[in-house]
Amino acid sequence: MNVFIFYGNKLxxxxxSSKLVHNLESHLxxxxxxxxxxxxxxxxxxxxxxxxxxxxxxxxxNSEKKVVKDEIMKSDIIIIISPVYLHNVSAYTKLFLDNFxxxxxxxxxxxxxxxxxxxxxxxxxKYVDExxxxxMNYWGILTLPSVSICLxxxxxxxxxxxxxxxxxxxxxxxxNIDNLVNVHQEKMYKMNQSILHEYPEMHPERIEFEKxxxxxxxxxREALINRKNHRNKYTK
Numbered sequence: 359m360n361v362f363i364f365y366g367n368k369l370x371x372x373x374x375s376s377k378l379v380h381n382l383e384s385h386l387x388x389x390x391x392x393x394x395x396x397x398x399x400x401x402x403x404x405x406x407x408x409x410x411x412x413x414x415x416x417x418x419x420n421s422e423k424k425v426v427k428d429e430i431m432k433s434d435i436i437i438i439i440s441p442v443y444l445h446n447v448s449a450y451t452k453l454f455l456d457n458f459x460x461x462x463x464x465x466x467x468x469x470x471x472x473x474x475x476x477x478x479x480x481x482x483x484k485y486v487d488e489x490x491x492x493x494m495n496y497w498g499i500l501t502l503p504s505v506s507i508c509l510x511x512x513x514x515x516x517x518x519x520x521x522x523x524x525x526x527x528x529x530x531x532x533x534n535i536d537n538l539v540n541v542h543q544e545k546m547y548k549m550n551q552s553i554l555h556e557y558p559e560m561h562p563e564r565i566e567f568e569k570x571x572x573x574x575x576x577x578x579r580e581a582l583i584n585r586k587n588h589r590n591k592y593t594k
Contacts, residue, residue, distance in 0.1 A: 359392050361528065362433035365399040366440040366451030374509045375441060375477045378517055382437075385525045392529070396429040400450045408456040415460045415562045423457055430458075435471050435528045436499055438490050442478035445485045455493055463550050464566040465498035468578070469585035471531045471538065472499035473524065479510040496546060500538035500582075502527050535586070539579055547578035 363383065369376040379399070386395045404422050408414050419427075430436060440451040447455075461467065474490035476483040483506035491501050507520055531538075551572060557564040567573070575581040 359435065359529075359532075360394045360396070360433040361386050361392055361435040361437065362396045362430050363398065363437045363439065364451070364454055365397070366438070366448040366454065368400045368450075374512075378477065378507070378509070378521070379439060381517070382521050382524065385521050386528075389525060389529060394432075396433060398426060398429070398454075403454075405453050405457050407453065408459065411459075414456070419457075427458070430467070433470065435473070435531070436467065436494065437473050437475060437524075437528070438494065439475040439477065440486055440490060442476050442482040442486050445482035447486050447489060451490075458497070460563055460566075461498070462493070462496035463554065463563050464570065464572070465496070465547060465550060465578075465581075466566060466570050467494075468498035468570070468581050470499050471502065471528065471535065473502045473528060474504040475524070476504065476506050478506075478508050480508060483508065495540065495543055498543070498578075500535060500543075502531055502538070535582075536579075539582060544578045547572075547581065 363379070365376075365379045367375065369379065371377075379397070383395055383397050386392050403426060404420070406413070406420055406423070438451065438454075440447040443449070472491075472494040474487050474494065476486035476490070478486075487504035487506055491504055494501050505520065505524060507517075509517075550567065554561075554564045554567045555573065559565075571581060571584060575584060
């Protein structure tokens with residue numbers, strides 16, 4: 359099992375948020391069921407700003423974005439961690455999401471399990487949790503309940519408890535994968551299937567959807583079962 363973590367900020371050794379992210383990485387690396395943890399933050403990732411949809415769907419992505427995409431595709435678990443700013447995700451988190459915005463149409467991450475984690479000093483976590491969960495669902499990810507953490511008055515013992523909970527949830531998630539499918543994903547799958555079928559054959563989004571077997575199955579659940587039984591080339 360591989361885990362991909364994106365943290366929507368720079369890592370600062372004096373920050374409680376950064377310490378939590380590093381501790382989570384350590385927890386997961388020490389778990390024998392986890393082979394590799396990919397940790398991405400704005401310290402080791404350079405994304406381009408997306409100014410229009412043409413740039414989003416272009417084949418000409420920068421080399422680092424290709425590497426990040428490959429890490430995501432190789433991972434079974436996707437964790438997106440965002441600080442809460444003005445009851446919203448951080449600008450860095452939004453930049454990450456924008457770079458892979460076309461996935462909301464092509465759903466290439468069907469079969470992967472995700473978790474949204476919001477970090478605040480006081481409040482606003484609910485809005486970030488809901489937004490990140492929604493985007494992951496659009497991408498095809500089966501989402502676990504989100505985790506909201508208010509760090510201002512939280513003691514080390516409580517943070518450690520959260521980390522153990524997160525580790526346990528994602529390690530055991532595949533046992534209940536069928537129960538994570540929701541009705542919204544079924545609707546989105548059918549809608550994307552209908553819309554992309556009308557796109558020109560050489561349109562990048564149609565090509566990706568078709569490459570992932572999007573037109574072969576009647577339902578999201580059928581596509582999920584197929585993905586579970588036949589891992590695509592990224593996860594081999």
